[in-house]
Amino acid sequence: MTSPAAETFGPPVVEAAAVYHHYGAGAQRVDVLFDINLEVREGEILIVTGPSGSGKTTLLTILGTMRRPSAGRVRLLGQDLGEADPRDLDDLRNRIRFLFQKRNLLSSLTAVQNVMAGVATTPLSHPDWDEERARHLLGLLGLADKANAWPDELSGGQQQRVAIARVMIGLPDLIIADEPTSALDRVSGRVVVDQLKDLASKAKCAVVLSTHDERIFDVATRRVHIEDGRCFDVPIHHH
Numbered sequence: 001m002t003s004p005a006a007e008t009f010g011p012p013v014v015e016a017a018a019v020y021h022h023y024g025a026g027a028q029r030v031d032v033l034f035d036i037n038l039e040v041r042e043g044e045i046l047i048v049t050g051p052s053g054s055g056k057t058t059l060l061t062i063l064g065t066m067r068r069p070s071a072g073r074v075r076l077l078g079q080d081l082g083e084a085d086p087r088d089l090d091d092l093r094n095r096i097r098f099l100f101q102k103r104n105l106l107s108s109l110t111a112v113q114n115v116m117a118g119v120a121t122t123p124l125s126h127p128d129w130d131e132e133r134a135r136h137l138l139g140l141l142g143l144a145d146k147a148n149a150w151p152d153e154l155s156g157g158q159q160q161r162v163a164i165a166r167v168m169i170g171l172p173d174l175i176i177a178d179e180p181t182s183a184l185d186r187v188s189g190r191v192v193v194d195q196l197k198d199l200a201s202k203a204k205c206a207v208v209l210s211t212h213d214e215r216i217f218d219v220a221t222r223r224v225h226i227e228d229g230r231c232f233d234v235p236i237h238h239h
């Protein structure tokens with residue numbers, strides 16, 4: 001039988017096979033992840049839940065190429081990260097964008113400059129249109145009048161919307177969002193996850209999102225729960 005995911009979504013963007021991770025060595029060794037197997041396809045939003053300290057951030061940083069697993073394989077856009085040379089890795093990293101709980105913006109840049117920073121070092125950048133695109137995206141997110149504001153003049157929800165615009169301008173294939181709504185009120189959190197959902201379905205990217213917030217579970221196309229280092233599929237209810 002074919003799984004529904006295989007029919008509805010595109011090819012895998014990121015895949016983990018038999019991934020293990022521990023920190024430290026000897027008496028200090030802490031085993032965090034055991035035998036993680038998962039894949040996230042184009043258009044999918046995978047929600048990762050689990051108690052604090054269960055390894056969510058560790059898993060997200062491994063999937064996002066920021067950390068090498070102690071064992072196992074991670075494939076990104078079909079390429080095995082363990083076999084990729086430094087140039088391939090740079091190219092792959094340009095296809096990923098990160099969103100954290102807070103402090104996503106550079107305080108010395110205005111909102112529009114922060115958005116432009118999302119393409120600055122990529123082949124997508126062009127001096128003639130980066131600013132225009134950045135302003136357009138801020139407008140889509142309801143922040144047209146905040147383009148020249150400094151981050152500390154913006155609310156947490158507004159800052160996170162600027163951070164989303166910075167993600168969007170880079171046209172990523174994979175978005176890694178580590179508790180992106182946990183510092184936000186309900187309404188701002190909703191705006192952020194709805195935008196991620198839109199990006200996944202319209203821009204055909206994959207999103208891996210960790211959260212404690214059950215009010216946003218509905219955006220998931222798939223959900224896993226980590227407990228004691230092991231990852232379990234949680235059935236989701238489609239509406």
Ligand SMILES: Nc1ncnc2c1ncn2[C@@H]1O[C@H](COP(=O)(O)OP(=O)(O)O)[C@@H](O)[C@H]1O
Pocket residue numbers: 023024030032050051052053054055056057058059
């Ligand atoms: N850099 C590190 N060095 C040593 N231990 C770490 C490090 N990062 C995380 N840990 C430990 O790994 C476990 C999982 O942490 P983490 O992945 O941050 O979990 P979560 O994001 O679910 O809260 C915790 O016990 C934490 O203390």
Ligand SMILES: [Mg+2]
Pocket residue numbers: 056057058178
């Ligand atoms: Mg964490």
